[in-house]
Amino acid sequence: METSLESAREPAPAAPAQPWGQWLGDRARVRAARGLHRTESSRETLMDLASNDYLGLSGHPEVRRAAADAVHRYGAGASASRVATGTLGVHRELEDALCRYTRRAEALVYSSGYTANLGLLQALGGPGSLFILDAHAHASLIDGARLSGARVETSAHNDLADVARLLEVNRDCATPATRVALIVESVYSVLGDASDLAAAAELCETHQALLVVDEAHSLAATHQGSAVRAAGLADSSHVLATCTLSKALGAQGGAVLLGGGQAEALREHLVNTSRTFLFDTALAPAAAGAAVRALGLADAGALARLGRNAKLVHDTLAADPRLRHRIERGAGAVHSVTMPEAAAAVRAAALLHGRGIAVACFRPPSVPDGVSRLRIxxxxxxxxDALLDALHAIARIILEEES
Ligand SMILES: Cc1ncc(COP(=O)(O)O)c(C=O)c1O
Incomplete structure (x- = not known):
């Protein structure tokens, strides 16, 4: 179950002076009262329509072998940060492979997508900077913006007119921020909808702002394997991207991807100032080796099979007139069905789990717009054929649950 937004969005608890033990008990009671108790969950025995292993690569024999080979060659851990002897041949190999795959000029690998976002935004922030963050941005982008020391404004979700308004307010104010960045996701993790990157990049260029794109849900998952590349922006200096290696590539880790004439200078800046790069142990060799092999397997054929199944998910559920208006048309692998209330979403997910089908359940406060959903x-x-059977069961249970 995805809980990534929870820490960023859950209202701060009222903080009476309580000792730790009492406070912990109190927090657990509040969660239970809100129906928000979560447990760790495994997809091992289920038809997996919940995880982010979109291309099924985490268990691919060649990816497993590449992970094992990297362990045999480099050991179980990197043993130090990248600037303190932790940089291994496999990190360089991965950065080269990411550049080739996304057609970008430079890549810098981090220990996760979360630390890539924190590290990039912190390194770009500070006094004199303004970050405009989409209202549906992932928790790691929110946390990075908060940590960065930049002034932070939130724009309405996927609304470039609102972004333009905020850019103009900054330009016309008495003390405008001179370094501005717009921060978006290529494909959003809750609704599965896409940003219009070409239009966002144009708007940013007009205002001499940077565009930071989190490619977590588009790397190796949408057209050409990268939304920035597909939008014709791979060579744009002012378009910076981050990605995770833990979703479609089935491994672990993250990266910053850069292009155009400023790419080398920006990478150098990150190597010297990005705290989650400098002060975090480098990515484990097994994950780096696995990601290199996974990039080789995330080819046009794999993307086409993902596209075929994503269309099947949407079209099968939308075929029922009672569900049609409740399905968000996912731009990548993620599709969401709105549910009338959190309890109905939880019950439907549990019933499906009982039938061997794993779907994710999103509900407030983990969702930015307060709407409960099943995410498929x-x-x-x-x-x-097996997917179709599962989708029919999903449609039936959603509808039964509400009747
Ligand atoms: C949009 C987005 N960015 C970043 C991350 C974090 O990536 P990682 O799991 O590699 O830390 C996630 C993962 O949930 C995500 O959905």
Whole structure:
């Protein structure tokens, strides 16, 4: 179950002076009263329509072998930060492979997508900077913006007119921020909708702002394997991207991806100032080796199989007139069905789990707009007939749950 937004969005608890033990008990009671108790969950025995392993690569024999080979060659851990002897051949190999795959000029690998976002935004922030953050931005982007020391404004979700308004307010104010960045996701993790990157990049260029794109849900998952590349922005200096290696690539880790004439200078700046790069142990060799092999397997055929199954998810559920208006048309693998209330979403997910089908359940406060949803993620490796059976069960249970 995805809980990434919770820490960023859960209202701060009222803080009476309580000792730790009492406070912990109190927090657990509040969660239970709100129906928000969560447990760790495994997809091992289920038809997986919940995880982010979109191309089914985490268990691919060649990816497993590449992880094992990297362990044999480099050991279990990197043993130090990248600037203190932790940089290994496999990190360089991964950065080269990411550049080739996304057509960008420079890449810098971090220990996770979360630390890549924190490290990039912190390194760009500070006094004199303004970050405009989409209202549906991931928790790691919110945390990075908060830590950065930049002034932070939130724009309405996927609304470039609102971004333009905020840019103009800054330009016309008495003390405008001179370094501005717009921060978006290529494909959003809750609704699965896409940003219009070409239009966002144009708007940013007009205002001499940077565009930071989190490619977590588009790397190896949407057209050409990268939304920035597909939008024709791979060579744009003012478009910076981050990504995770833990979703479609089935490994672990993250990266910053840069292009154009400023790419080398920006990478150098990050190597010297990005705290989650400088002060974090480098990515484990197994994860780096696995990601290199996964990039080789995330080819046009794999993307086409993912696209076929994503279309099947949407079209099957939308075929029922009672569900049609409740399905967000996912731009990548993620599809969301709105539910009337949190309890109905929880019950439907539990019933499906009982039938061997894993779907994710999103509900307030983990969702930016307060709407409860079931989130269904397509996977390239699902047999279309088995997927169709699962989708019919999902539609039936959603509708039964409400009748
Ligand atoms: C949009 C987005 N950015 C960043 C991350 C964090 O990536 P990682 O799991 O590699 O830390 C996630 C993962 O949930 C995500 O959905």
């Amino acid at each position: 993620t397509a996977h390239a490796d699902h047999d279309p």
